[in-house]
């Protein structure tokens with residue numbers, strides 16, 4: 001009989017090696033290797049028949065609404081039958097609450113199996129009571145063994161399966177601990193096969209490690225069809241559900257929620273919300289327009305520039321990329337002669353939003369300049385545009401959608417890239433085209 005092969009696997013990315021390693025050559029994580037049994041027990045499936053592309057029947061009506069508009073939006077328009085959705089996020093951010101609220105809509109499809117590996121049935125019931133969700137179609141299963149879950153699923157034949165959380169589930173066929181790479185991969189794969197075979201949607205809840213990756217393997221992200229991240233400041237009640245991967249819709253689409261006494265509430269007009277507490281006539285604050293997925297969002301960027309009391313000045317970037325902030329500070333220094341060498345610079349995107357788009361460069365630059373000069377930007381003004389290393393402003397995509405959103409919220413004046421400024425219809429906004437940072441700051445502050 002062949003001996004069971006011992007493999008060492010990185011618990012962060014799944015990299016396997018026959019020897020123990022101190023540092024993972026793949027993801028660079030230190031001390032992440034653990035002993036795992038190697039398995040290759042995938043049962044060969046019946047072979048599939050090849051089909052010519054035009055002969056494939058179009059699938060119709062395969063999307064189902066969760067009756068939570070913002071969740072449907074992040075999913076790309078509803079849940080697709082046979083799709084596997086991973087919802088990740090920090091503990092306590094509201095993953096279980098969201099999925100429980102979504103079940104209310106999903107019970108329209110039929111029975112839902114809610115596998116709870118973390119909370120007791122009483123705890124789930126208490127929460128459901130509080131959220132006003134009571135349905136005999138929601139079947140709770142306090143089970144953590146994969147084999148148990150699959151056997152119950154075959155017995156009651158649910159239309160939707162929810163596993164909260166995938167890290168607690170383990171397969172009896174593997175000796176490694178629940179939460180280890182091989183367990184998570186094995187369980188997720190088996191559950192996925194089941195979901196795909198029967199054409200039922202499967203939701204997996206996953207925890208996130210302190211550096212923001214879904215705990216355990218990145219491999220999980222490859223297995224599933226859709227990855228939704230639940231983000232937000234613990235201190236604030238806003239929550240953003242972001243689609244980082246979606247085989248059935250636009251990636252980076254976001255849904256915005258507010259955590260209230262009665263669970264998560266959808267936010268219909270996030271721009272309005274993000275600007276609701278915007279100070280008037282205060283230096284260091286400016287509005288910019290970002291596109292998240294297909295939706296334009298107005299956000300306030302705040303900067304605070306103060307004299308540094310240490311040898312090395314501090315740069316703090318909240319919601320914007322740290323390296324991008326340093327780059328923009330260097331542009332201000334070299335091209336405009338705004339010396340920030342002895343200054344601490346703090347930049348924050350209000351509302352706990354994270355924006356990775358270069359279109360907000362102008363917002364960051366303008367807020368820093370505004371704080372340094374101690375001059376407020378005229379109320380009703382916004383700016384967007386990518387800033388290049390020589391201080392030039394580059395045009396950006398979807399300028400029209402951005403202008404429309406700004407007009408909807410009553411903004412009057414836009415400082416935008418010159419190449420985006422020459423359209424016929426400007427939605428009633430005074431649009432000023434700029435070619436470089438110097439021009440922009442001239443218009444904003446003089």
Ligand code: TYD
Nearest residue numbers: 091092093094095096097259260261262263
């Ligand atoms: P939960 O869904 O348990 O988080 P996760 O599953 O991501 O770990 O969310 C728990 C938090 O949400 C907890 O801090 C309490 C808060 N909460 C509310 O504020 N209102 C509510 O109606 C509910 C159910 C939870």
Ligand code: MG
Nearest residue numbers: 095096118164
């Ligand atoms: Mg939970």
